[in-house]
Amino acid sequence: MKFLLALCSILLIATASHAGDLSVSVRDAAGRPVKDAVVTVHPASGVPRGPIRFSWPLRMTQQDIQFDPYVLVVPVGGTVSFPNLDRVRHQVYSFSRGNRFEIELFGRDQTRTHTFASVGIAALGCNIHDQMLAYIRVVDTPWAAKTGTNGDVTLSAVPAGGATLRVWHPRLAGRGNEGSRAITVTSSAGRQTFTGDFSARASVR
Structure with missing residues (x-):
């Protein structure tokens, strides 16, 4: 021993x-x-094998009719929270290949989550507010x-x-x-x- x-x-x-x-x-x-x-x-x-963890929060906030942060780095298999801090509702989506998803309308102080299973990009938008744009970069290192x-x-x-x-x-x-x-x-x-x-x-x- x-x-x-x-x-x-x-x-x-x-x-x-x-x-x-x-x-x-x-x-x-x-x-x-x-x-x-x-x-x-x-x-x-x-x-290395096993799950990847980063020091920053896996969180994409909606506040002031914007996403924050503009770019978020996420490990493959990571689950991202989407808290809505605005007084209006949002409907988050991504049409990106391999990371296509949609979160139905949710309101102030509500949070939804999504797990990213594919390495690549998720370009985010909001079906209600066209000016909202952000990116999630899903990585395997x-x-x-x-x-x-x-x-x-x-x-x-x-x-x-x-x-x-x-x-x-x-x-x-x-x-x-x-x-x-x-x-x-x-x-x-x-x-x-x-x-x-x-x-x-x-x-x-």
Whole structure:
């Protein structure tokens, strides 16, 4: 038993020593920071088995006739709550392939939920208020987050070695509003800069 515990400790230490923090800076063609870009990393060694959990709440609020947040990152299999804080009713829907759903009319201080079973995008709209628009990015890796107002994001403890870095944003020009590249993650802190054309028109389709 003591040998097994010692072996587990050695393996944990070895794993930690071969992981590093990866900072990613997302910029548009003019060099300006891009907010709400979803950055994911898929190590060549694969992702851990089991459910993925993030530190932020899986919640898409309706308030002031808007969705909040504009972009939400959700693990595949995650259940998102949709609280209505407005005085009017909303009817939330998505026509996105693989993540099509509809929540019938519900009113103030009511909450509905939906579980996202497919990796991809759910572009959200409201059947009552056309100006409402938001996006849920469903991912299958624990190394995922979105950029802040400075266009930067840091993913912690990414396994060292080859990996695929992907950046998604509703206005990123290109197939699926996504760009990708092969990278090498080192055991020390690393940094990547992604520059793209963010002039595409966001859509609820």
